[in-house]
Amino acid sequence: MLSRQLKSHHAISGLGCAAGVLILTLLAYALLGFRAAIAVSTGALIVSLADIPVPRRNKLPLLLANLVQAPLVTLALVLTHHSTTLLALAIVLISFCSGMAAAWGRRAFALSYGMAMMMAFALARPDLPWPDQLTLIGLQTAGGMLYIGYALLLARALDMSMRRRVVVDALYGFADYLRSKAAFFDPAQPLEAVHADLVRQQAALAEKLQTARDFAIDAHPTPQQQALSNGLFALIDVHEDMLANQADYAGLRRAYGTHPVTGLLAEATLANADAVERLAGSGLTPGPTVLGADLRPGLQPKLERAIEDLRRQADPAQRPLASAIDVLARNLLSGVERLRGCEAMLRTVPGAATPVDEVMQQFLSRSSFTARALREEARLDSPVLRYALRLTTAMLAGFLLSRHLPYATHGYWILLTIALVMRASFSQTKRRQSDRMIGNTLGCLFTALLLHWVSAPAVLLLVIFVCIAVAHASVSVRYRYTVTAACVMSLLQLHLIAPGSFHISERLYDTAIGVALAYAFSRMLPSWERRSLPALGGALLDALRDYIALALRTDAKNLHYRLARRHVQEALAALSDAVTRMRDEPASEHLSLATLNELSTQSYLLLSHLAAARGLLATRGAEMEPVQLGHQLDAARAQLTRLLASGADALTDGPAPPAPADDEAPARQLDRRIASALADTRALMRAARALGAG
Known part of the structure; x- marks a missing residue:
């Protein structure tokens, strides 16, 4: 599993993001000095949050959105920080805009996260004369712009590799789906529970397949890209064949649930899963085929003998069911052969590619930052508007509370915690409470130990580099890892912006307060x-x-x-x-x-x-x-x-x-x-x- 995640498109994307931030920071440090390098790294870091695995044609709008919001958020807070009332109004406006960004879908989460983190960085910045503030904002914006150039060049260089990795991820999702199907042949598993699990696996697979379509289908593909899309559609056809096989599962299970033949049918299903995993493990890189050998030698003759015994022992009324098992077994055994055909399509580069027509374009996801999407959510029963109002109220409460706490708190950490814990649904907020508490606790402890023993900025920048990579790579696997890495990354960046601002006990208190406020306000204007x-x-x-x-x-x-x-x-x-x-x-x-x-x-x-x-x-x-x-x-x-x-x-x-x-x-x-x-x-x-x- 670890090897699978390290080779995923999320891991490669995270490594690329981290390298970009580090390279730009080191260049700025060499040319402009430490203070300018931190400003450049802040801008690059904020924009890199939106550098998620998406098709190259969709990358620029996401990056530009974070580039534009960063100086606007900073200016709003710098202009109002001398007045508690004006600063509160600025936080209310920024929080509401961050919440309404949910109208643009899941990919806009990076924009919301970027606004929250930019708010924390701006609030942590020391009070400087206006010329210095404008200089830092300019350097920050320059860092973001340079990162966009880097990200677009990297996306072009890694384009085919990312396409392959996304299709590989879909293959692994299909293998997981097939392993769930094998549970149908275990009479100890309740049929309702097996169906429910399979529907969930189908939902996860559908998402992976759509991501693969978005990457594999191109308006004007190269022959290599055409081979990938051909193979993907062949894989989807194999999935439908496996779906069709299930039509008789329930009846056969009721009739032969404890018969040895059902165990062999489960093994045949797992043989297909093994074949899919072997194909995925190859990375789809050029080379010899990997599905040539029989993955489970001896399975076919054993299954044929078991079915023949079943036919001989069956009553005349049950012989049709035995025939149905025979058909199912042949279909399952031929599944590996169909997967070999899928592999051949993935590896066979056509002489010429076919341009994508309008019907094929409809297979692609649509995502854009349009005002229409916001207008459609401008109603009180809208889940997005309700979330924006909940988030805004919780952020205002967190800001006001931070001004009256008995210790010298830095309110930005409470606000950042609220913004990251509170999600549009009650379920996501509830699930993220423990992850946020545990992740922040681990992150604070690690940062405290690191800063106790290390003060060299170069070492701290290397740690930030690792944290960016881990946060991106684990976001779809274990949110707790992402939280821990993001906590360390944020605290170290805040330390570089405002040295001496880190106090472990205060950050832990602030985390607990932020989580409590997020949970409390999650019941305000709920969208059940x-x-x-x-x-x-x-x-x-x-x-x-x-x-x-x-x-x-x-x-x-x-x-x-x-x-x-x-x-x-x-x-x-x-x-x-x-x-x-x-x-x-x-x-x-x-x-x-x-x-x-x-x-x-x-x-x-x-x-x-x-x-x-x-x-x-x-x-x-x-x-x-x-x-x-x-x-x-x-x-x-x-x-x-x-x-x-x-x-x-x-x-x-x-x-x-x-x-x-x-x-x-x-x-x-x-x-x-x-x-x-x-x-x-x-x-x-x-x-x-x-x-x-x-």
């Missing part, structure tokens, strides 16, 4: 997840309707189908994430977890049955009579769409899906898949109606 869940459920139903309209058609364009599938996966992931956050909220604010889990699980199963139907059309559609097939698909689409539109029929159970038959004709198999999809739809619509989404 229960308010958003019906809308998220409705969005999932809309996405399912669009998906059904394309999944059960033989003439649907492949890209349009892929886009509809992506929208369903994103809607399901959004619902799953909201349910996870709701679990951390007070029990009085919960909706029925059983209902929500039913909605998520049945939606996931509906996807698997439709994927199985589509796979059947691709492999055996030619064996079916075209006119009859068209009527069959038209009727199925109409039934499913009607159920999703009104849900009235969902209140009564329909006929049970037929059991598998021995040597099933493709038309009967399709009927069975459609019947299972109808049963899933009725179940999910009952849950949606109970939730208020249907």
